[in-house]
Amino acid sequence: MKKSTRRALGAASFLFLAATFLLSAAFAAEAPTNVTNIFRPLSIPAQAIREVSFLVLAICAGIFLVVGVLLAYTVVRFRQRPGDDGREPPQIYGSNQLEFAWTVIPIVTVFVLFLATARTIYDVQGAAPPAGALNVTVVGHQWWWEIRYPELGIVTANELHVPVSESGQRRPTFLRLESVDVAHSFWVPQLAGKTDLIPNKENTMWIEPVQTGTYIGNCAEYCGLQHAHMLLRVIVHTPEEFAKWVAEQKQSSADDPQARAGRDLFFSTSCINCHTIRGTQATGTFGPDLTHLMSRETLGAGTVPNTAEKLRAWVRDPQTIKEGCNMPNMQLTDNELNQIVAYLVTLK
Numbered sequence: 001m002k003k004s005t006r007r008a009l010g011a012a013s014f015l016f017l018a019a020t021f022l023l024s025a026a027f028a029a030e031a032p033t034n035v036t037n038i039f040r041p042l043s044i045p046a047q048a049i050r051e052v053s054f055l056v057l058a059i060c061a062g063i064f065l066v067v068g069v070l071l072a073y074t075v076v077r078f079r080q081r082p083g084d085d086g087r088e089p090p091q092i093y094g095s096n097q098l099e100f101a102w103t104v105i106p107i108v109t110v111f112v113l114f115l116a117t118a119r120t121i122y123d124v125q126g127a128a129p130p131a132g133a134l135n136v137t138v139v140g141h142q143w144w145w146e147i148r149y150p151e152l153g154i155v156t157a158n159e160l161h162v163p164v165s166e167s168g169q170r171r172p173t174f175l176r177l178e179s180v181d182v183a184h185s186f187w188v189p190q191l192a193g194k195t196d197l198i199p200n201k202e203n204t205m206w207i208e209p210v211q212t213g214t215y216i217g218n219c220a221e222y223c224g225l226q227h228a229h230m231l232l233r234v235i236v237h238t239p240e241e242f243a244k245w246v247a248e249q250k251q252s253s254a255d256d257p258q259a260r261a262g263r264d265l266f267f268s269t270s271c272i273n274c275h276t277i278r279g280t281q282a283t284g285t286f287g288p289d290l291t292h293l294m295s296r297e298t299l300g301a302g303t304v305p306n307t308a309e310k311l312r313a314w315v316r317d318p319q320t321i322k323e324g325c326n327m328p329n330m331q332l333t334d335n336e337l338n339q340i341v342a343y344l345v346t347l348k
């Protein structure tokens with residue numbers, strides 16, 4: 001096989017693979033859980049972004065195709081042949097039609113791209129919250145997400161619970177984004193674009209999921225050692241389920257008599273300087289609110305599943321699970337550890 005033929009085949013198979021990948025990514029019909037596919041948005045702003053990016057992609061693909069075909073034709077048609085006399089072909093200057101065409105066509109193309117993009121930016125960034133919108137404040141920490149519902153009096157961590165928008169009943173969630181330490185970035189690929197959380201600056205964004213399920217996101221701005229362990233879960237409920245979740249979260253913390261020893265021990269340690277358990281003397285705000293700790297799926301912002309066993313390992317020495325995290329090893333004895341974990345698992 002000739003070298004040029006091999007090269008052409010290689011290029012063709014690469015293009016075919018790339019196209020297959022893009023198409024399968026675009027049309028894969030996966031449920032939202034554990035999908036972080038930007039080609040399958042299930043939220044109004046993310047869908048608007050996909051539409052404009054497909055338009056841009058299509059226009060650019062058209063330009064690529066025209067230029068590529070003309071280039072390939074020229075290279076083959078006017079290649080060097082045996083018996084060429086080696087003279088330069090005639091040089092032609094000053095074709096008004098040609099110059100007009102290659103000035104006007106790019107201007108029109110750029111103008112169309114500009115208008116379509118500007119309209120989408122305006123629609124997404126300028127959207128006003130409709131009646132019935134939910135307001136949530138997300139605060140970035142190294143390396144977890146504090147999630148506050150100011151109107152509902154709920155504070156949780158790493159899991160944003162929101163209602164779904166059904167036809168006729170819009171329930172978008174408007175987010176205020178803040179950071180207490182460094183810059184983070186809130187990104188749930190199926191729900192919206194990325195928005196940074198910056199210290200001393202308040203950013204806003206919104207999501208409007210149209211399908212229930214669990215959506216996975218993560219911090220998209222390098223923010224230190226455990227940047228990769230800063231996962232987000234957005235749990236989208238039906239309105240009834242959401243109301244139930246709100247009612248559960250509003251309840252004050254459990255006070256199980258069986259776990260009294262652990263509870264007393266917890267309140268005698270410095271745990272209470274960093275964590276809040278609503279309705280108790282634990283009012284720290286440096287670490288996640290533990291009022292309903294066991295209602296959450298993971299520990300350490302998605303690092304490990306939230307089971308009693310993992311919780312014990314976490315309290316014993318968080319550094320073995322999430323190196324560099326701000327929770328210290330409390331140097332508890334095995335007995336103290338058992339008591340504290342026995343208390344924590346009652347916080348449902």
Ligand code: CUA
Nearest residue numbers: 184219221223
């Ligand atoms: Cu927070 Cu990266």
